[in-house]
Amino acid sequence: MNTKINFEHILFLDIETVPEVENFNYLSEEKQELFALKTQYQRKEEFTAEEFYDRAGIWAEFGKIVCISVGFFTHFNSDERKFRVTSFYGDEVKILEDFKELLTKHFYKPQHVLCAHNGKEFDFPYIARRMIIQQISLPEKLNLFGKKPWEIPHLDTMELWKFGDYKHYTSLKLLTAILGISSPKDDISGSEVGAVYYKEKNIKRIVTYCEKDTIAIAQLLLRFNNEPLIEELNIVHV
Template identity: 50%
Template sequence: MADFFDQLGDILFLDIETASLTERFDELNERLKEEWIKKEQHLQKDPEGLIEPGSLYFDRAGIHAEFGQVICVGVGYFQWKKKDKKLIFRSKVFQEENERELLVSFSELLQKKKWVLCAHNGKEFDFPYLCRRMLIQGVPLPEPLQIAGKKPWEVRHLDTMELWKFGDYKYYTRLELLASVFGIPTSKDDLDGSQVNATFHLEKDTQRIKKYCLKDVEVTARVYLAMNPTLDEMEIEVVHLEELKKSHK
């Protein structure tokens, strides 16, 4: 059990929220417009159907790193208080008006410790998306996101969806479903992923997105713990680092 807590403290749980590069398709530069139209032809469900060029942009561009942007990154990690037999989960969210500044700040955190990164569907979305946007923004990849030339066991990435697959590679499970089966409070009580782009571009409500992102990070961390049943009765105290800083001002 001691080994488990030692390893747990090295895991950085994370979640990213993304949005389309621009609010409207016609705000893209001409080269990106042409490329999106080509991608759009593959995205439409009916290959014979005729759609207005750019009509899928607002709803679909945010999930593609070439046409989207990272608008916030939520992170969290556990600290074990052996005397009190309590886990402290400390979390914060990175959010800046400028995407490059956000990615630089997040990269600096990754370089402070030999983190193991964990996200739900992180290996297929969060990790590659972050890498692509960092390179587009001219930000050097921090060591935990560098996988080129590494052997599989040298890549310090965990994925709660992959852990739940148990080798069944065609099996996809939403984070919300895992939260439901484990009795973990939902992160979708105020917002869900399909609403993020509108909340960002139309409502300009970044605070709402940040809260949603932090909830997803906490749910991911709790799902990870739930996969170790011996920790079911463990008391967990959640501390948001930004709130902690405010309380000391």
Template identity: 70%
Template sequence: MPDKIHLENILFLDIETVPEKSSFDQLDETTQELWAHKSQYQRKNDVTAEEFYERAGIWAEFGKIICISVGYFTFKKEERSFRITTFYGGEAKLLQDFKDLLNEHFNHVKNVLCAHNGKEFDFPYIARRMIIHGISLPQKLDLFGKKPWEIPHIDTMELWKFGDYKHYTSLKLMAHVLGIPSPKEDIDGSMVRVVYYEENDLNRIVTYCELDVLTTAQVYLRLRNQDLLTDNEVKKVANE
């Protein structure tokens, strides 16, 4: 376990994504064809590309990021706190703001990023969307030429695998088996598209994303056999 990494050097994060357009018919003809080809192996025979488009948010080529929540530990004397904030709004701006945070506060060799299933989803998704928007990659997401042990990423799901490449464990299940109190979430990942496009309630999604960041940090503490965060130690800070 990476228990030698100081907690204040870790940036915990989670992203929420949706299809880039609210419906399949809003895509141009070329994109529709590309989506049909991309999704053909995931779709059942009786499911059309249009019907399957509600799941497009999981692919960076056909989806977009609507918020990135981050959390980090601070220590003052013997007092520990965990601060959470969220970047949201237009995708290009939130990606640039997130990049600025990395460059200004988490750009040292000692700094690492941590997410649940981050190596398969969050980290590459953010990098791909940055490239699509013409945003140069920050050092912490630019993996070209890096050896595996030089990549500054921690993945709580990977830690739980213990070398078993076939094993997938959701954040919710992992928190449950580790005895972490379940946050009161009123939505799950499958509902994000509806809440965003049909209910127009981004704040609700931001709250859900921030709770996942907190849960990821709690899971990481349990993997290190350290005390869980209390409610008094968790601070929501404004994104300025």
């Protein structure tokens, strides 16, 4: 596989999301009804809407972003190669505004590309939807209106692994395992983020988890292109 992209032009990212409020009963009556309708197919008759609410974070209409981690390469083709990682976390509006500022000031040129695992189905549209909900104008890299498929500046490591097999889903955990990359899932999993956020109130643990995912996504793209993996000493947290 050869993406023919300069690695220094790629912004790797991952997001962590949780239900917008801790408890289903904290929602308005209207929002409860809307959630029940939205999840009716997935729940069938196995769960009530209230029992299903711990999964609400996967929908931008009922969840919120608590962390966006990003990473990028510097000096890629030299002995000084570094992978720099940073995170935006806390209040969602501040997260989105800071992320937008990064895109508009540093990753705004035509050659710049965003990369995530399952990003086209989840991370990119989720961020865009939450921006609209929070009344934040979309940066160019997330505004896809009127763009042809080949003009969309997004890479998706899961899509690349499909090789045209659109029925195929492969998790980040599975791909890292089979490709000999350190697992980012050595502490918590995505399904546990809500509890860590609301019960433990441990945002730092979520940030660490999100940053590990971001690094793993970069490692995947390196492996796809037969490039050497990032060594731990070359990862810089900023």
